[in-house]
Amino acid sequence: MSDTKPSPESPDPAATLRQAAGLAEHLGRIGAQWLPVAQPDQVQKLAAQFASPSPPETPAEPVSKAASSQAAASPRPAASSPEQRPEQRPEQRPEQRPEQRPDGKASAHRLPEDDSSGxxxxxGDPLPEPQRAQRLSDLSERVAACTRCEQLVQCRTKTVFGEGHVNPRVVFFGEGPGREEDLSGRPFVGRAGQLLTKMIEACKFDRQDVYIMNTVKCRPPNNRNPEPTEIENCREYFEAQLELLRPEYVVCLGLVAAQALLRTKLSVGRLRGKFHQHFDSKVLVTYHPAYLLRTPAAKKAAWDDLQLMLRDAGLM
Structure with missing residues (x-):
């Protein structure tokens, strides 16, 4: 038998084209997006190649009968769709978390273990204490005349700017004034303020040695949490205070203060136990004194947070 005689198993060009078209239609129905679009001239060229015998100078290598039988018994698997191959879709790989995006940007909802490295x-340059005091006084007058939050302006008695040493090592940063604070114009003078004073004294400070302030300077009605727009309206004020004071540490008291200063959505539980950063200041997050009054069991955790600051400051 001649070696050049066509094999009875040689593919029929027309049948091959029909099978290819059927496969293309099937892959299109199941949503395969990577399949190229057929071009008519390329189809005709492919058909001509199937119809033409192989050039004699490039004969196909002989295939053993055993290998041919094995190939027939193990047909090539059909190409799977992207849905069937999740390992080839980088967006579904569990190791590619938001904080490891290709653009190198970290997720808005994840902070490093210690932000102090950044x-x-x-x-600008730090101001001498007399100039700091004057700038803070000028800023306090601006706050007293502020009308950015219509609802808060209508229900406030006094604005509560902040008080304390103008060159403090520590700033305690709270949420907003309560009823007692609204009446007196001073921060943290109610029951929560009395507990804060005890916390400050436990750190071996006097209240007049630190600075105490809030995110919003007017009491929200019924002691509700400040609205996001109200916090943003006051951001200029509390960030200007911190820029003038430049403390070594800022202790955020509660969720509102921590999320506002750090621009995060993480909980107090996720933010505790490590330092974060606001410019030169190390930021520590702990529970608000009002929460500690409602949940005395959390006082130990709050004291652990303050001890972390004291150890870092060399005071323990």
Whole structure:
């Protein structure tokens, strides 16, 4: 028998084209997006190649009968769709978390274990204490005349700017004034303020040695949490206070203060136990004194947080 005689198993060009078209239609129905679109001239060229015998100078290598039988018994698997191959879809790989995006940007909802490595200085030079006091006084007058939050303006008695040492090592940063604070114009003078004073004294400070302030300077009605727009309206004020004070540590008291200063959505539980950063200041997050009054069991955790600051400051 001649070696050049066509095999009875040689593919029929027309049948091959029909099978290819059927496969293309099937892959299109199941949503395969990677399949190229057929071009008519390429189809005709492919058909001509199937119809033409192989050039004599490039004969196909002989295939043993055993290998041919094995190939027939093990047909090539059909190409699977992207849905069937999740390992080839990088967006579904569990190891590619938001904080590892290709653009190198971290997720808005994840902070490093210790943000102190990203420290950057406050803008400008620090002012002498007399100038700081004057700037803070001027800013306090601006706050007293502020009308950005219509609802808060209508229900406030006094604005509560903040008080304390103008060159403090520690700033305690709370949420907003309560009823007692609204009446007196001073921060943290109610029951929660009395507990805060005890916390400050437990750290071996006097109240007049630190600075105490809030995110919003007016009491929200019925002691509700400040609205996001109200916090943003006051952001200029509390960030200007911190820029003038430049404390070594900022202790965020509660969720509202922590989320506002750090621009995060993480909970107090996720933010506790490590330092974060606001310019030159190390930021520590702990529970609000009002929460500690409602949940005395959390006082130990709050004391652990303060001890973390004291150890870092060399005071323990």
């Amino acid at each position: 420290r950057q200085p406050y803008p």
